[in-house]
Amino acid sequence: MTMAQAINHTLGELLARDRDILVFGEDVGRKGGVYGVTKGLRKRFGSRRVFDTLLDEQSILGTALGAGLAGFVPIPEIQYLAYIHNAIDQIRGEAATLQYFSQGRYRNPMVVRVAGLAYQKGFGGHFHNDNSVAALRDIPGVILAAPSRADDAAAMLRTCVSAARVDGRVCIFLEPIALYHTRDLTHGDGAWAAPPDPSAHVEIGRARAYGDGEDLTLVCFANSVPMSLRVADRLGRDGVGVRVLDLRWLAPLPVEDLLDHARATGRVLIADETRHGGAVSDSILAALTDAGFNGATARVTSTDSFVPLGPAAESVLLTEPMIETAARTLLKTSPRPHPVEATSESPTQRPRRFGFGRRRRGNTVENGS
Template identity: 70%
Template sequence: DRHGGGGTRAAAPEAGVPAPVDRPADGARRLGRRGGLPQHLRHRRRAGPGSVAGHRRTLIAAGVLTPAEVLDRYEAKRAEVQRLATEASERPQLDSAKAVMAPLAPRRPAQVEARIDKLTWTEPQTFAQSVNRTLAQLLDQYPSLCVFGEDVARKGGVYGVTRGLQKRAGAGRVFDTLLDEQSILGLGLGLGVSGLLPIPEIQYLAYLHNAADQLRGEGASLPFFSNGQYRNPMVVRIAGYGYQKGFGGHFHNDNAIAALRDIPGLVIASPSRPDDAAAMLRTCVAAADVDGTLSVFLEPIALYHTRDLHDDGDGGWLAPAPSEHVPIGRGRTYGDGTDLTLVTFGNGVRMSLRVARRLAAEGVAARVLDLRWLAPLPLDDLLREAAATGRVLVVDETRRTGGVSEGVIAALSDGGFTGIVQRVASEDSFIPLGEAARTVLLSEESIHDAAISLAAQQLHI
């Protein structure tokens, strides 16, 4: 018996037909000779009925093929593989960074804008209400859209942001999940690659970090390694940042987003105003639908139910539905002061606007640039508003090390800005409970003091 424990032979099988070399079996035979193959695996050395040699014997024995026809098939397959290999070697090669990065973040802004439906409410809303109403209309617009996460369905979310959506769209499209962020994002990846539009919610930013590789190693990399043949369209809503009162500590007040900022192709939306939240959420969903974009949508917890800007009862932080489309990578400017530019995002926008009014009363004219998008940064808006005053104070509520301000200052330098740049940021610390949080978080007072100091510095023209 030529196969009785000796493995597949490399020559002279039935009727003189040469056998193709079975590399795995050859390797197993060599290991077996050295005693390196475990006993329970040694049966794999035998060319059983399921092996290539086994199929060959069966076909010849049954009279389906002659030995010569078997050999012809081997040679035909060899020629086919050779042809395909030659074709592959002659295809255009990845010879530039642009070519390599093309699948990361396809941008078709005109098609994205065309997918934007008008939002219909007119009365002023809070941030939470604005997101809720936008999700409701998006569920109507996109039949494939799903909203899910911890407590988002029956409870309507910790802060009521998803209240009523399950009743509106049904339990098949708005549903609760396990208390496991890896499962939530993994489900989103599966839904996205299957042709649906998932909007998973991560209940708190601090909860994301144990599951971030679902975005880094799977979601963002799939279109890259498949050259755009597959994609993971998804909008991940995350409640985050600091300044939440009465309920906090590190796990509910987290300001660390460095792990997101360096993921190639990932879009990071960071709205602060209710109207921007609505417009930017529409944009993220439309980009997911058109381009397969993977986005993280950061929602400042402390601003969910904020109504006032300067004084109690002024309603200055409420806003109606947006009337304009907000493209990815476009900022928003408040004021036209010529003394300095406050560049900020998230909670920093409200603090900076409040500080800007104080500065105006003290004779310092400041403008405020809300970045809105942290990846990609609104570079054109940033350079324009910086050049308008020559003095830039970056107001960064994230940590000093790894925070957003590092990327902003680098972008100003790369863009050729020659004015004065300074920054204020939160400390390199976790956020503690209670009033102690104020000791490590960026404050309005620190913004004001830094702005006064910067405005007094002479510009070198």
């Protein structure tokens, strides 16, 4: 399945399993969403559980607040990331604060699905290509998930619903629009489509690692994950051992996994598709510094700009060549560090299909597999 199909499939499973789940938002019912992510759910589960709302984000989130208080587990959709800023106080001043200010007596659980980030081809502009998540990451207690692939999207959505149901958590589930229907990592390989496991969960605050190279750790999330994997493959052909770390969770950050993989190579490059000012990489670098990491670090980000229409978007967004150039510069300008073996057991997933360049085994150096 693609990411869009996996999310649709998982929503269907959750609606069938739990009668207290509601799915609603602009065009999610009759139309099935702008990108078809909720297609067919209204027909299967009826208009009382899957329904269209007013074209008003404050009303959508306000409905979720009331539904959560009434004992439901609402899964509202905000059609585009920029639209959530129109109603951010519903999250900041209401949803995220209710348990805190009521000393746990009341709660309004929800999983807010948000189509967002950039890289839409031939479409965009101020309100439809947005790469700013700083306001969401600044709200205490809110969980911010950002899957990059189909199987993770399914498992992380299931985890968010469980966190909402059991602990009353407010979760923002950020879905990269440009990856909704992506099947290939490289042309025709089908590597970015995957069958979701109906029982899988992803622990909140745990990353996913690809490869086990010892020369460079590429830290990324969402759209920058497939870009980083392609860069890692090219570097691997030149004998550079790279590992790619998909953060998956932007709040809370997977700091334990980040430190494990940073120490394993001693060099960290962060490929951050958000804007340079208020970027996610700010907190990643701070986490490394706070933990006493003394290896080499660098980052590449998008420009401090709204995303323009059409091909002009490429002038402000993070690109694959930018990641590769920064990686080669970091490798060239920083001396080879002495990797520090990870001391904690990390349950990060390491698919064996990706192995970028050199991998040390004792006194030998082999090709990755």
